[in-house]
Amino acid sequence: MVFYLVGLGLGDVKDITVNGLDAVKKASRVYLESYTSILCYGLDKSQLEEFYGREVIDADRTCVEQNSDEILEGAHKEDVVLLVVGDPFGATTHTDLVLRAREKNIPVRVMHNASIMNACACSGLQLYRFGETVSIVMWSDEWQPESFYERIAANRERGLHTLCLLDIKTKEQSIDNMMKGRKIYEPPRYLTASAAAKQLITIAERIVERGETPAYTEDSTVVALARVGWENQKIVYCTLSQLAEVDMGDPLHSLIIPGETHPLEDEMLTTFPRQ
């Protein structure tokens, strides 16, 4: 039969496609890739189970990466579904699962859906004017990498917009729990748009201190997006220093650093509030 990778899109339980829902309903087993869903989705498994009227099996990243055999078991004879937030190919993990399925001669079918990679166009910035996407990691006192900066600068140089995905940390263990081998996890954390703005300003300041010109300043205008695709999505268009003080609310957040903009893009950007 078929191994289905079904995208859940960005919003609520009903942002699955009708084809995706059909696959869920007729499958023998339905897994939920829960690593990203914990935060990105704001939904728990029980809401999905209620909407589908069937059991959904929790599959965290470890399970997806290490126990692909378990997920794919029996998929020759019956349909198996793995639900993934956004589009199924958002994470390399799923590419790997497709490869394992093909090795076993199990047909794979992908039900695509929206992901932040295309839905960020709700900012009014045109997708074909985006350069390389960057991931901004959450800084700690000890660890403040700046590797993403070079890619933002390279995009800006070519007049391109940069979509910045913001770090999420799930299933972290405290050192104490890790030492004692207790599988107790800290509450999930995510990088907010305002914290990301502060990090970006710090990087620009360090570059100025070195006597160089940064690719942006604290006065550069950026777009912050929160909960794209939800009823309560929020989009703010302001300077980096203003964004550092804005509370975008619940996760997930992301950030766009525009390059050169066209008049229609500008017209759309100015419809968004500054806080």
Add this chain to the structure above:
Amino acid sequence: MVFYLVGLGLGDVKDITVNGLDAVKKASRVYLESYTSILCYGLDKSQLEEFYGREVIDADRTCVEQNSDEILEGAHKEDVVLLVVGDPFGATTHTDLVLRAREKNIPVRVMHNASIMNACACSGLQLYRFGETVSIVMWSDEWQPESFYERIAANRERGLHTLCLLDIKTKEQSIDNMMKGRKIYEPPRYLTASAAAKQLITIAERIVERGETPAYTEDSTVVALARVGWENQKIVYCTLSQLAEVDMGDPLHSLIIPGETHPLEDEMLTTFPRQ
């Protein structure tokens, strides 16, 4: 009430989301943006009407661009839906419509869906390793622009993949019909992956003739994609000169020129046939 922009995704009538379908069912009027749908979707309005059990009004690009008042009429008091192939923000036209709705204080709600801009990750190439997207125009004997080449080269220089969207021509008039003011249109035409490969090879040859080194050669490997998201989607991984001879079948086609690839990307690419 609400003006809904509903993405239809890439596949068949059932690739609409459940939320999107709900909006269609309760709206007073449902428009279909038919400019792109003619070719991209492989579906006609009647199939949508049958699936929804209601009338769908044809709105070609001219109508969407020039008669936004007509589409938005009454949207204060009742729900109006505009169906768009892929994701609603794939074209600037829809950004403009959102602006017109906001001017009229009509609430706008977007139902995102998959588009080629994120679904191209089915190639196994990771989205965050893509640079700027380019559009390859269909050459004629008289008009052979190469403007997209510089952007492919800039992406390659940074090791980034390039998604190439291939030209579609709909609602073209013959010179005779245009002169006589007859609204008779030629059958839609689209740039095939093999024709695009030939154009790309010609550009590389011209660069070699000028004594320069092109960003790719006819021996560079590329990924051709046809009908992404359909049951009969086809993905081919081969050299540009091989692709020039491959028939990818019905539209729409697109092309990816990979940059530097990671081992997992390579592993996925080699699962695709060479023709």
